[in-house]
Amino acid sequence: MSNIVFLSDFLAKTGQSKADLARRVGVSNAAVSDWFKRDDLRLSTARRILDCYNCDIQFTLRKKEEPTKMLLGLMNTINISKLDFGVQRLTSLKQAIKASGWTMKKIAEELGVVPETLTYYWNTDDCPISVFYRVANIIGYTVCYSINEKKL
Numbered sequence: 846m847s848n849i850v851f852l853s854d855f856l857a858k859t860g861q862s863k864a865d866l867a868r869r870v871g872v873s874n875a876a877v878s879d880w881f882k883r884d885d886l887r888l889s890t891a892r893r894i895l896d897c898y899n900c901d902i903q904f905t906l907r908k909k910e911e912p913t914k915m916l917l918g919l920m921n922t923i924n925i926s927k928l929d930f931g932v933q934r935l936t937s938l939k940q941a942i943k944a945s946g947w948t949m950k951k952i953a954e955e956l957g958v959v960p961e962t963l964t965y966y967w968n969t970d971d972c973p974i975s976v977f978y979r980v981a982n983i984i985g986y987t988v989c990y991s992i993n994e995k996k997l
Contacts, residue, residue: 848884848974851902851990855895869897885975888934899995904977906941906986934970938980945984955983 867877895902953960966972981988
């Protein structure tokens, strides 16, 4: 699965174009094109984008051996997990790392980064979506997402 497939799915389901997205979020068309070319953006940016549509995105983790449950609604909701994305963006990932017995040093080695990079992500409670996916994969989890309209 590509890192920002949720954004393509969201645009398709809402009938929005990349230009519509750029106008709604207040960025240039080039910025939106760059998101898709790099196939990455920060978790906080994903939430900010969908907030402009009065929607919220939740990333959840599930053990790879658990079956995926598909629910249909306004948006496809993919797997509701025990470890929820929640208020803190990286809480579920940190919990999963600890539960899996991995150390930050070992995760950093697997990612090919220095441990301070992970410390920065934890301190800012934000990271690129690609890193979120990669860390989850390393420790044996799959990242799922759901997009829902915010309740007023």
